[in-house]
Amino acid sequence: MKEEGHIDDELLGRWLSGEMTPEELASFESSDSFETYRHIAEFSSKLSTPSFDDQALFDKIQVNKRRAQAPVVKMRNYRWVGIAATFIVLIGIGSLFFVDWGIPAQDAVLRVSTDAETKEIVLPSKSKVNLNVASTIEYDRSTNWEDERVVELKGEAYFDVTKGRPFSVKTSSGTISVLGTEFNIRERNGTMEISCYEGKVKVTDTKSQSVILTVGESAKIVNGKLVTSWTPELEDEPTWFTGESSFYEASLENVFIELENQYGIDVQRNQDYSNRLYSGAFVHENLEDASKMVFLPMQISYEIIGDSLIVIK
């Protein structure tokens, strides 16, 4: 077998960490083997590990570590443990009564929704959320944000998460957990799109399949299942920040929903467009322009009458 242009192991290794010099890279990219290596790198990053139930395993560890510890605890300490335990139970019951009689339970849960406007919210841990139109975010103010940071999202939002405790976003399509980073989630109509703009994000679907995204990478969950072969080109920030909604291989039905959300109109269609895929963008400040940007490339005619947009065919 002919081996062209011997490349040194270390030098080749530096390719995947982005540490080749521009000259080294140029020469590597022009070699015959480059395309093979590029495919190896691409497909190997789509491999995954078996699902991991961290809560279950942590519970086991909690049980077993107490057992491991037990022999060294003196009798006297046992009594203390007993007293402490009673105390905790009492507090637990006490607070239940409070919830029943006094403060309404939902007081603890803060819900912020947008209709036709966008909003910026600062969470207790100083992380920021930009909420796009027609979206809702919910979180529990009574939980200790030092321990656990969890928010629930319906719709689309951009997250700028401060470093610290693990931060997760729950949606009906799956959970995103984060390791201090910036990312965008769009969850509409059973499809969730996640794009990572800084740091690392872990995406887990409803079947516990997961993938880690780094800067510039995106993933999509369709009906609860992860699709990692979806690779849009990302700008420096989500396009809705600058007054556009952009799509990459998105179901046309979801584009219609976004049009309805952005303009507060009703898109009337007499057939299902979910199998037609749209890649492109529409502007937010002018419905006529926006409609052209969606319908012209798809070769679909339409008419705007009052608050309705009628899709003809």
Added chain:
Amino acid sequence: MIENEKDVCAEPVFQRVFTQYGEQLRNFLIYRGSEAGQAEDIVQESFIKLWENCAKVIPSKAKSYLYTLASNAFKNDIAHMKVRMKYAESGVAEKTNIETPEFKMEEDEFKERLQNAIAELVPTQREVFLMNRIDKKKYAEIAEELGISVKAVEKRMGKALKILRSKIKELK
């Protein structure tokens, strides 16, 4: 912040160490050749040892301590499996042919050959390669966890890439 704690004995600190490193430690054991259930047992064992020695471990050292414990436990353990990783990908992407100056084959065939070639790597190369490709770790992180130099990580990555390429090309 976890870094400001003097040791890992406080429950919230211990739990945070688990949330941060539990899964990647499990993955590392799988890459090295452990079966998934066995890997979880070793993770559990390592965290219990960490707990027993919690007063001696500062949080910034917990990670390398755990990796040392886990790899020792696995060394002494018995069966090493042939690790075949699966693709996370599912769904609708259309299948294409892969064409390089070196070969042309269907995407499915390429993926299968890659899986097999990774399974045949020696564990020291496979773990480094998959920690980077799946867990998306930087070389410096991998070096810290395995107690080797960044240069050694580069070398193993390069070796792994070369072997994968030649295995995929061969017998075409």
